[in-house]
Amino acid sequence: MSRRTRMATIDPTPPDARAEPIAARSFGSGATTISDIARLTGVSKKTVSRVINGSELVHPETRDKIKALMTELNYTPDPQARGLAFRHSFLIGLVFDNPTAQYIVNMQYGVLDALRDSGFELVVHPCDSKRADYIDGIRHFVQRQKLYAVILIPRVSEDQALAEMLQDLGVRYVRIASVALDDASRMVMTHDRRAGSEVAEYLESLGHRYVGLITGPKRYRSSIERGGGFRDGLARRGIALTDEAVYEGGYTFESGVAGAEALLRREPRPTAIFACNDEMAAGVYKAAQRMGLSIPGDLTVIGYDDSPLASQLWPPLTTIHLPVREIGRQAASLVLTKDRQSNPEGNAAITVSPHLVIRDSSQPPRE
Template sequence: MTPTPPRPRRSRSAAAAPPTADAPALPAGKATINDIARLSGVSKKTVSRVINNSPLVHPETREKVLALMKQLGYTPDPQARGLAFRRSFLIGLVYDNPTAQYIVNMQYGALDALRDSGYELVVHPCDSTREDYIDGVRRFVLQQKLHGVILIPRVSEDEQLAAALREIGCRYVRVASIPLDAAPNMLVTRDRLASTEAANYLESLGHRTIGLITGPRRYRSAIERGEGFLAGLAARGIELAPDYVYEGGYTFDSGVAGAEFLLAKSPRPTAIFACNDEMAAGVYKAAMRRGLGIPGDLSVVGYDDSPLASQLWPALTTIHSPTRDVGREAARMLLDDHAPALEQPRDVTPHLVVRDSSQRPKG
């Protein structure tokens, strides 16, 4: 049974007088922690607890201090926290990714690297469609006093976020399908190359009418996987018509919808490449609804080689993306004092794993 956490204690300063409406105007960004303490009527220690999200602050006090910080444009001074970065034993993982298994595998990999190192992993899910999400990541980094941060798609593809981390002096590693930064900050996953391999494989089996379910185009990985597959087919003489391409959302339901869209075409595809395993599982469901057998009537290829791939029946042919290895290598780069001297970005190369969901088309 999970123990009940202790109730937060009321800060002694919770009942202090609220800040005056006539608080002196301070230049934007010039307020100090002492100003915040004085004007909100609490101690400097209480303000520090609010900044570090301590449970020991009464909610009313927290709200009052945060409101004043926002009013005065106060943020903790990155230079004052510089030493804390060098002493920190926390690595952050920042993500905005709809694929739960991908996140889990990435965490497992990072934990592999951190085991017995004295460092711990803390995670920060975010919504990169929000205008203030970079400020949220920045606060997370400063409040947790992180030694470094692992950024995975899609946040790893945001140059403004990377610039914000450089501004506050936080080390980071960006996991992405193509190089986007200086070599010490990049771990490249080569998605385009792997998708080309999937295209070559399906064409080699004799498939000519093929459907493609991509991820959302706001993800660079979705662009690389989709374009790599199309380029691979084109190199082997197959031009895929635009209406045989469906933009999915890297989710099971979008895989179902994409397969329903493609299987209604005439001629019907004899094979579908889905740009992740969850969407490929959705293709299985749509095929079953139509009474189509896999692989007899329809070959299916996925991407990621998540545990789901071997749990499906028949087992899914898929691109093995070494996500756990990526998480492990990214964490190691943050712990490696020599990583900043890298001249070429480190990379990993996915590869095709052939299982039972693919075969030559009938006839």
Template sequence: MTDDDTTASRAGLKPGKRPTINDVARIAGVSKKTVSRVINQSPFVREETRVKVSAVIDDLGFTPDVQARGLAFRRSFLVGLIYDNPSPNYVVNMQQGVLDALRGSGLELVVHPCDRSNPALVSEIRAFVERQKLFGVILPPSVSEDEAVIDVLRELDCPYVRIASVSLDAPERMLVTNDHLGAAEAGRHLADLGHRRIGFISGPTLFRSSAVRGGGLRDALAERGVALDERLVVEGAYTFESGVEAAKSLLALDPRPTAIFTGNDEMALGVFKVARDMGLEIPRDLSVVGYDDLPMASRVWPNLTSVRLPIRDMGRMAAEKLLAPMRGLDPAKLDQPEVRPSLVVRDSATALKP
């Protein structure tokens, strides 16, 4: 009789019989789901339980195959990126970053666009997570800000990482982008160039970043003794088309603003179009500053001054947090740099002519 047979006999198993996950659960005195969590290195297991179950697994020589792991844990090897951001460039950059982190992990990415204003959003996401049996989920803004979505993910025991302009969750489930700091840099830059009549095209109110970026702009202008005229604030939708409509409204004013700060680069390009159609020259007649510093910012003329948000890095960092427990790491203690937006000065903003 081999040592393995002796161990199996002590555990009440027939000699030569391969132990199953049910055997491990019975001997450890836990549920099969708990055993699955231990096998998959879930962060949602107490250390005492993890040690006990791991000891039983070692004693029995239990070795689940890949398919069994997926089935027992009721998870696939898919990471979901659930987004409602209307900027395709933002989404593509985010995907690239997530893929950077997943490479070599055995996990694959599946994307799921959604509409946060849809009354069926929560049930739609529930169905998506259950249908795909997701390993975990990454949530960019603004779906990351929806607490009803978070409640569903917790109910389904689906790991997640949120990306948002301010902290909304525990550190291990949160990547904060500090949007207030970036918008403040843009505001100081325009004020230091001598601009006092500054227009602001915000994002939609559904996005927390809209208010946070607006707050950063206001605070920075106040530091310079400049008040943001609320009549020069227009809500956009983070799309090129909404930038066009907002710019038409602002540039029809008399006097019109001498500078416009937009909540993202897509809307800044809308301002470029309207200015050109009106015969205005940027930056001679109008200074423009965007946000995100997408690749398009350096491909238009004049090159767009923009607040750089490291979107690809953000996707990678969020995915690394999600994968950390699988790699035996504490996601709250990962050595990741803080996401800090920074202003990239180019040619679209200049000093106000006296």
């Protein structure tokens, strides 16, 4: 029936226009346009457009007929044409500086989870936040591609100047960070401070009293939060973390090695070390091996991230699981929800909680 209706509908356009069949125009087959749908269904392009954009102002019967035809012809509106008319593209930019490969990839997977079937695509944009003009680079990227939104990953997410530039541009964005740096509607927060405390409490409960901390760079907010939470957690349990028990690393393997070597020379030697990411924890493993210390017999090691590395180390690393893919999913969902401003006051920021995963690198201290 629906087929007959379609066939019976007379094409209102003059016979000279568009006389050729629908399919196979330019990009392989399936190049149906909004005009084809309008003509074959006997309505105006505007009405089809209303259906595409989910307007309520369409007669249900008309809408159904149009939708049926769109499905039948496997029609999807051209994002470039829509973008030109809407004055923005259907692209989401992912901007990042230099996290680990695993972090980047998991984030991409998470974002793409949320973007699936949305008509939006993910465009990646690494940058170097140490360059003076890196914000300009991002501005050009956003402007030129008329991005619909951008997702900011630490450390660039922590740059206030970048956020302000994006606000000036009037483009949507969301920042991923461990503290509330912005409106709740623009934040996905990870409770790094709480996770740091959790590590402290776990170590105290095992009986450790002499512990060391290897932080990330001070310019990373996550590093401050993880380390600060750890320090606070210890303090709450009556353990003071002296300055000599803290080594500022660089989130790299090598800095983990150096940090462990520095900390393990102290007297009394720490019985446990918390490294603020897994890569540095792997460095601690190496230093311990060199110094003839066994893990966890002589030394308990805790990491942060729960990267694949954590389960590949020997012994498997006790660490904080950071749900990166979930974070990416949340960030992308946030950016796609139109009604962010509908509840400007009551909106709570989206938060994601890392949690401790106990494996084999931790146990009570000897004696």
